[in-house]
Amino acid sequence: MHTKIEDYLTKNYGEAGKKIHTARSRNDQVLTALRLYSKEQLNLVKQELENLKTSFKSFGKKHKDIPMPGYTHMQKAMPSSIKLWADCFVDSLSDDLIYLDTIYKLIDQSPLGSGAGYGSGAGYGIPIKIDRQLSAKLLNFAKVQENPIYCQHSRLKFEELILSCLITILQDINKFASDVLLFTTSEFNFFSVAGNLTTGSSIMPQKKNIDVAEVLRAKVHLVLGNYVQIVSLSTNLISGYNRDFQDSKKPFMESLDLTLGSLKVASLLVKGLTPNKEILDKAMTEELYATEKALKLVSKGMPFREAYKKVASVILSGAKNLYLDPSGPLDHQDDNSKPSFAPPWPELRRPSKASEGKKGGENSEK
DSSP states (O other): OHHHHHHHHHHHHTHHHHTTTTTOOHHHHHHHHHHHHHHHHHHHHHHHHHHHHHHHHHHHHHTTTOEEEEEETTEEEEEEEHHHHHHHHHHHHHHHHHHHHHHHHHHOEEOTTOTTTTOBSSSSSBOOOOOHHHHHHHTTOSEEOOOHHHHHHHHHHHHHHHHHHHHHHHHHHHHHHHHHHHHTSTTTOOEEEOGGGOBOOSSOTTOOBOHHHHHHHHHHHHHHHHHHHHHHHHSSOOSSOOGGGGGGHHHHHHHHHHHHHHHHHHHHHHHTEEEOHHHHHHHOOGGGGHHHHHHHHHHTTOOHHHHHHHHHHHHHTTOOSTTTOTTSTTSOTTOOSOOOOSOSSGGGSOOOHHHHHHHHHHHHHO
16 A cells, blocks of 8 residues: 555655655554554544434433333332433443543554664664654644554554443443343333334234344444454564554454444434333332332331331232332331332322322213
8 A cells, every 4th residue: 555655656746756665664654554544433433422422311301201110130129210221321421432532542642753663763773863753743643652662562452442442332332222122022112113223024024123223232242352353463472563463454444333333323223212101100110119118217217127127028918009008017107297109200109099089080070
């Protein structure tokens, strides 16, 4: 490639083109080209990462009043909400942006002028004085990468760091895709997905498969495989340039393409999700509020372990409607305050029997 560039410049600009390789090697030229490519690609990744973060933030804000069960060990645990769920990805992607910026700052060093790996104008290697600071400035690098041997060592090292960040991003997308695939099953049906993001079956007429989430879920594993390739290629090599380096370009560039594509598609999937509010309301079953009930007893002076055991024993006894019943066995009989065992969203508090009767009467009159 760089020979072609030299030939082009010589053909179009004569003697000046013949000077382009002065104090240069293909080693530092290729390394510089890869460094510039990496910076450009990381800026694109950052842009798409910001877009995905905005999509999650907007989704959470739009559906902030809709509850959602929280799970631990794949079992219902405590109350959550659409906003809380969406915002966990907002926060995680925010950390990914910090990681990305850190790596960008690290790789923003110019290796041009390091020659074959033993210097140009650095007091050793090639006995000719060049201005590496000027070339770094012209190429918009923040600084010069000084040690010429380390320039070559950093080639696969920086690629490894970039892929580690891409893996972190794709882990977030994998988590999101896994949630979507579970919560859109007929057994859960917490969300619906836009029809243009689903596919049918060649044999089963009823199927609407969310293939896009399955494909997104897989990408982290592909990039992880590429990461292992690059780490493996960088080991057992002596100091300086080694031709093994060239085999890192395919997995490196492929990983950037996969990540950029995944970020764009993940944003489309977020925008294509619709919460099924009625089903989510029904999913907010009473056991989700057991911890709240125990802590309410604690606020009345009961030791936590005693409150924990008391709530557990009543739940295990199979008692019904005790959580919202002011005369239930978990409430102090001398306490006239109604236990707040319903979600923190007012519209989800179950009506009392009195209000149900009143409502029924009103409806019957109509």
